[in-house]
Amino acid sequence: MNTRDLQYLVALSDYRHFGKAAEACFVSQPALSMQIKKLEETLGVKLLERSNKSVLLTDIGIAITERARVILNQIEEMRDFAKLAKDPYSGELKIGIISTLAPYLLPFIIPSLAKEFPKISFYLIEGQTASLIEQLKIGKLDAAFLALPVAETQFTAAPLFKEEFILAAPSAHALAKRKTVELHDLAKQSVLLLEEGHCMRDQTLALCQKIKATETQNFRATSLETLRNMVAAGNGVTLMPKLAQQVNEGVTYIPFTAPKPARSIGLYWRSSTAKKALLEEMATHIKKIFSKQKTVTVL
Numbered sequence: 001m002n003t004r005d006l007q008y009l010v011a012l013s014d015y016r017h018f019g020k021a022a023e024a025c026f027v028s029q030p031a032l033s034m035q036i037k038k039l040e041e042t043l044g045v046k047l048l049e050r051s052n053k054s055v056l057l058t059d060i061g062i063a064i065t066e067r068a069r070v071i072l073n074q075i076e077e078m079r080d081f082a083k084l085a086k087d088p089y090s091g092e093l094k095i096g097i098i099s100t101l102a103p104y105l106l107p108f109i110i111p112s113l114a115k116e117f118p119k120i121s122f123y124l125i126e127g128q129t130a131s132l133i134e135q136l137k138i139g140k141l142d143a144a145f146l147a148l149p150v151a152e153t154q155f156t157a158a159p160l161f162k163e164e165f166i167l168a169a170p171s172a173h174a175l176a177k178r179k180t181v182e183l184h185d186l187a188k189q190s191v192l193l194l195e196e197g198h199c200m201r202d203q204t205l206a207l208c209q210k211i212k213a214t215e216t217q218n219f220r221a222t223s224l225e226t227l228r229n230m231v232a233a234g235n236g237v238t239l240m241p242k243l244a245q246q247v248n249e250g251v252t253y254i255p256f257t258a259p260k261p262a263r264s265i266g267l268y269w270r271s272s273t274a275k276k277a278l279l280e281e282m283a284t285h286i287k288k289i290f291s292k293q294k295t296v297t298v299l
Contacts, residue, residue: 003075005039006068008032009047013065016055073139080274088278090119096132096144097124100200100224101265104243105145109286116285117278128197136268143269143279147199150268156276157266158283159299161290165204165239165261167254168231175237176252183256186213192227192238195220200263204239207261242295264299 011021012032022029040047047061057065083091097106106124113122125132125141133152135141148159167186169176175185191213194201201220208215216236221227227238232250239261245253267283269276287298 001039001042003072005035006072008035009039009061009065009068010072012036012048012055013057013062018055021055069138074272076139077272077274087119088275089117092121092123093275093278094123094125094140094142096135096141096146097126098129098132098146098199099126100194100198100241101145101243102126103225104241105265108243109289112289113282113285117282120278129199130197136270139270142273142275143267145265146268147203148264148266150266152268154271155268156271157268158280159264159266160283160286161296161298162262162264163296164242165256165263166242166245167237167256168228168240169237169252169254170231170234171250171252172234173237173252175254178254180257181254183207183211183259183261186237187211189213190216190236192216192230192236193220194224194227195222200241203261203263207239266299 008021008025008027011024012018015021015024018029018033022032025032036048043064045060045064046058047064049056049058080091102124110122110124114120125135127135129146129150132141132144132146133150136144137152137154145160148157150157167175167181175181175189178185186208191204191208193204193208193215205215207213219230219235221230224240224244228240228244228246228248228251230236231238232248234250240253241263267279267286269279273279290296290298
C-alpha cells in the first residue's frame with residue numbers, strides 16, 4: 001500500500017467514475033482499476049461495488065476512504081511544514097469565502113494583502129458555507145472566510161468584524177421615506193431571500209420568523225445582486241449586508257435602530273495547519289485595514 005493507491009481511492013470516491021478518476025490522477029483507467037484491486041487484496045476487503053454505469057463504495061470502503069483523506073492531508077501538511085521552514089511567507093494560499101461576502105470584501109482587502117505578503121500567491125474560492133467547510137476539513141482549502149459561529153472542533157477561528165444588515169427597499173416603498181426602521185416594521189412585509197445553502201438566508205429567515213414577516217414564496221435568489229435587482233424592480237424588500245450597499249437606481253437603503261441585525265465574520269483554518277502563523281498575521285492585517293473605516297466593527 002502506498003500514497004498513490006490512497007489517492008486513487010479518494011478520486012474514485014469523489015468522481016464515482018473510473019474514467020474521470022483516472023483522468024484526475026493522470027493515469028490510464030486500467031492502471032487505476034488494477035491498483036484499486038491490489039489495494040482490496042492487500043486489505044482483504046471489498047472497497048467498491050462495481051457496475052457498468054457507476055462506482056459505489058461499500059460501507060468499509062467509505063470508512064477507509066475517509067481515513068485515506070486524513071492520511072493524505074497529513075502528508076500534505078508535512079510537506080507544507082518543510083516548505084515553510086525555508087520561508088514561512090511564500091507559496092500558495094487557498095482561501096474560501098462565502099458568496100454573500102466575496103464580491104464586497106475581496107476588492108477591499110486583497111490589494112493590501114498582496115502588498116503585505118508579496119511572496120504569497122492567493123487562490124480564492126467562492127462558495128456556500130457547507131461546501132467551504134468540507135473543503136477546509138479535507139485540506140482543499142487552507143482557510144475560509146465564514147460567518148461565526150462554525151461548529152467544527154478541528155478549526156481555529158480569528159474573529160474579524162461585525163457587519164450590520166440594512167433594509168433595501170424599492171424607492172417607491174412606504175418604508176423608503178423613513179430615516180431608520182425597526183425590525184417590527186417588517187411584520188407582514190414580503191421579504192425576498194436567498195436560496196437554500198446560504199448561511200445569510202438562515203439568519204434572515206430566523207429574523208423573519210421572529211417578527212412574523214413572510215418570505216416571498218415564488219422566488220429565491222442565487223446572489224445578493226439578484227436580490228438587489230428584484231428590489232429595484234419593486235418586487236419586495238430584503239436585508240442587505242453593509243459591505244454590499246451600493247448605489248442602485250430604484251433601491252433605497254435604510255439603517256435599523258438598535259438592536260441592529262448583524263453578522264460576524266471570521267477567518268477559519270485547521271488547527272493542525274503549518275500555515276497557522278501566516279494566517280494569524282493575515283487576520284491581524286485585515287483587522288488593521290478595517291480599523292481605518294466605519295463600515296464594519298472590528299472584533
